Amino acid sequence: MSDTKGGINPRELVLQVLMEVLEKGQYSHLMLKSILDKYAFLSKQDRSFISRLSNGVIERMLTLDYVIDQFSKTKVKKMKPLIRNVMRMGCYQILYMDKVPASAACNESVKLVKKHGFQPLSGFVNGVLRSIARQKDEISYPDKSQDFVQYCSVCYSMPPWIVSMWIEQFGEAVAEQLLQNTLSVRPLTIRIDALSEKEQASYLKELADSGVSVKKTSLPYAFELAGYDTVEALPGYAEGKFVVQDLGSMLIVQKADIGPADTVIDVCGAPGGKALHAAQKATKGTVSVRDVSDYKIAMITENIARSGLTNVEPLLWDATVLRREDIETADVVIADLPCSGLGVIGRKPEIKYRVTREDIREIAALQRTILDTVRQYVKVGGTLMYSTCTLTSEENEQNVEWFLANHPFRCEMSTALLPQTDGRGTDGFYMAKLIREKSDD
Numbered sequence: 177m178s179d180t181k182g183g184i185n186p187r188e189l190v191l192q193v194l195m196e197v198l199e200k201g202q203y204s205h206l207m208l209k210s211i212l213d214k215y216a217f218l219s220k221q222d223r224s225f226i227s228r229l230s231n232g233v234i235e236r237m238l239t240l241d242y243v244i245d246q247f248s249k250t251k252v253k254k255m256k257p258l259i260r261n262v263m264r265m266g267c268y269q270i271l272y273m274d275k276v277p278a279s280a281a282c283n284e285s286v287k288l289v290k291k292h293g294f295q296p297l298s299g300f301v302n303g304v305l306r307s308i309a310r311q312k313d314e315i316s317y318p319d320k321s322q323d324f325v326q327y328c329s330v331c332y333s334m335p336p337w338i339v340s341m342w343i344e345q346f347g348e349a350v351a352e353q354l355l356q357n358t359l360s361v362r363p364l365t366i367r368i369d370a371l372s373e374k375e376q377a378s379y380l381k382e383l384a385d386s387g388v389s390v391k392k393t394s395l396p397y398a399f400e401l402a403g404y405d406t407v408e409a410l411p412g413y414a415e416g417k418f419v420v421q422d423l424g425s426m427l428i429v430q431k432a433d434i435g436p437a438d439t440v441i442d443v444c445g446a447p448g449g450k451a452l453h454a455a456q457k458a459t460k461g462t463v464s465v466r467d468v469s470d471y472k473i474a475m476i477t478e479n480i481a482r483s484g485l486t487n488v489e490p491l492l493w494d495a496t497v498l499r500r501e502d503i504e505t506a507d508v509v510i511a512d513l514p515c516s517g518l519g520v521i522g523r524k525p526e527i528k529y530r531v532t533r534e535d536i537r538e539i540a541a542l543q544r545t546i547l548d549t550v551r552q553y554v555k556v557g558g559t560l561m562y563s564t565c566t567l568t569s570e571e572n573e574q575n576v577e578w579f580l581a582n583h584p585f586r587c588e589m590s591t592a593l594l595p596q597t598d599g600r601g602t603d604g605f606y607m608a609k610l611i612r613e614k615s616d617d
């Protein structure tokens with residue numbers, strides 16, 4: 177896997193992704209999409225290699241740094257940014273990519289170092305990586321029985337404070353399952369509820385005939401796909417035959433029990449999956465989907481256009497600001513609010529290195545501000561569906577407890593979806609169904 181079509185070296189593209197994400201704070205899914213879109217002419221094999229190595233290095237970064245530090249006199253944190261990322265790439269290939277010969281991982285790493293003007297450091301990089309390759313079966317990891325937190329932090333590449341928090345919330349056994357799951361391959365889940373049963377069967381056959389693997393889920397309209405190249409290239413994408421949406425996100429709408437004539441407001445709705453799902457249920461009603469930026473509204477608008485639905489409207493609106501004409505007009509308000517995102521680490525692995533305890537406190541406070549505003553849109557007897565894609569008690573259970581103590585709502589349902597224990601294949605989600613019992617005094 178060296179220079180390929182058009183003289184493009186896939187490892188060079190991986191290095192670009194890593195430098196942007198790990199050194200400049202960009203988002204991995206956006207950087208990777210940008211690279212793969214730009215080099216769409218590359219083979220499926222090359223594109224798969226780029227995705228695997230980019231995501232793998234990011235999600236295993238703490239483990240890789242721990243291993244490299246055992247073999248290098250210069251610790252990873254003291255290395256030049258380009259050198260440490262080339263080293264991480266080489267180490268990942270040696271430890272986790274069985275089909276890549278160790279010699280290729282080392283040689284290609286040296287080529288990258290030389291290409292970028294670090295010829296004097298090429299021997300250092302080569303020496304460290306070859307030592308790791310020779311002794312990879314003898315690498316020493318923390319003792320699980322002596323320091324469970326340190327063991328989990330290194331082996332699952334998770335900052336110790338998150339490990340400790342999850343142990344406190346869920347216990348050691350469930351926390352370790354959760355940590356293992358963050359490193360597992362995430363399926364692409366699509367929703368197909370705009371087609372009749374016969375049309376759905378025909379479309380699923382079309383997907384299978386194109387070489388895509390299709391797997392049923394716990395919801396009759398949700399399917400997991402594998403073996404595809406890009407979402408946009410899937411049959412039926414342009415025609416809006418499906419919507420990409422995580423199973424947990426679908427369950428939020430499912431649990432809202434939206435009626436055919438309901439008025440629905442989705443207050444933080446980008447990219448629009450839940451709003452479109454709601455619109456499929458409120459066939460004679462209306463769905464207003466809002467978000468705070470032109471970029472997010474553009475995403476929502478594009479998805480609405482592809483769906484062909486006419487009962488859903490986008491609106492540029494800050495959820496912290498009360499829209500007075502909406503007071504007590506909604507049968508259902510969907511409030512899937514900004515959060516720390518710890519439930520989707522499996523898809524956006526850099527999140528775990530960036531979020532802090534202080535961030536969680538600040539986000540929880542923002543969520544309360546939004547809830548205090550948008551609950552006013554709910555009719556008496558109506559539903560506020562509060563949800564997050566994170567797994568912290570401050571943003572989930574504690575916020576619901578605060579909300580119920582301060583507003584005339586009752587909790588009909590509250591649950592955390594843990595990927596490994598739920599059995600449905602969701603990301604990590606929390607949801608609470610809150611019913612308004614009376615108007616404000």
